[in-house]
Amino acid sequence: MASLPAPRTYQAFLFDMDGTLITSTLAAERVWTRWAERHGLDVEAFVPTIHGVRAIDTIRRQKLPHIDLDAEVAWVERGEIEDVDGVAPIPGAVDFVKRLPPDRWAVVTSASIPLARARLRAAGATPPAVMITAEDVERGKPDPAGYLKAAATLGFDIADCLVFEDAEAGIRAGEAAGADVVVVTAAWTHPLKTDHPTLADYADATVEVRSDGRLVLTL
Template identity: 75%
Template sequence: MPSPSYAAFLFDMDGTLITSTVAAERVWTRWAARHGLDAAAFVPTIHGVRAADTIRRQNLPGIDVEAEAAWVERGEIEDLEGVAPIAGAIDFVRRLPPDRWAVVTSATVPLATARMRAAGVEPPAVLITAEDVARGKPDPAGYRLAAERLGVAAADCLVFEDAEAGIAAGEAAGCDVRIVTAAWTHPLETTHPTLADYGDLRLEVRPDGSLELGS
């Protein structure tokens, strides 16, 4: 059976192109302690979701959500220890035509820029961040916007994700989804194809510019 081809690849950032999970969990553990939350139960819920949305979900009385999100953002920008590219990711995206891939992240522009710089990943021409959408993942708005800016249909795109919220967003956008497991600290069950990293992936750019993925 021939491999499917895609108009574009849409990548989540944290845990998908770069390993930032441990750094993020350090900051969110500190935040949880400040507010008396059970970090062991809380921290696994932060992944793939905008910081403000995560904080809002806690329903803490008298909290300034934007101020708390800014506190988390500062901490994450300052704590870049261990942030690195997923194996093979830099070479893989360098082989993609610039107009055929995008990053869709729940991070803000300053945090996304800091983490990609720390990992040595060159930001793509299309970078969708927390500021670009009214509703973050699991809402599909980010992936739909990325496809629109690339000039392709979302249904013709392949999403690379690692977290439940992002997987749900890719599904809701009508995209195929492939799961990157390299940075998992909290494994999840999925029916989607998985890959440990990008080291053994085969990429073919067809004459019409479409992308075919193999292993």
């Protein structure tokens, strides 16, 4: 496992949501499995590709003929909002973000606003003041737009932010944005190889908020 550059302080922490702050993997895979079966896709090959990207991008990538893209996105979103069975916080995540100043962290998710709120509510987590969702960007992960927008909204340079991610598309988005990246492995069902520091969960992670507001993460 790699380690964070030391000593290194950050102006803000930027978190992906699913698989990073909350675990929703099984719920998401249940819905997407049903969607894939409806369209005759190879479920085993398809399901690992859904994580970390917007539903519209996942569906568009299948190049299915004669579909109503908006209707298909709505079908998936409705299913995911209704199925929150098993959605829960990553161990230690809720307490971890509670220790952060509200103006020093944000969520950057490929979920829509209604889905993000439904899953955070199911996990008992309070949405942050800044939350960048699928509706807020023209291009989803692995494009860096979401992370760049979150940093700008908080008022910080992205190079002075630390990104917490779990999926390949999100990791690439953080890298492309120019941020340091920590990879959270707690909810992995399809392990990845990474050169970034990894965090099993937040139980053993500590954060120091310095007098100037800067953040220090210790793994």
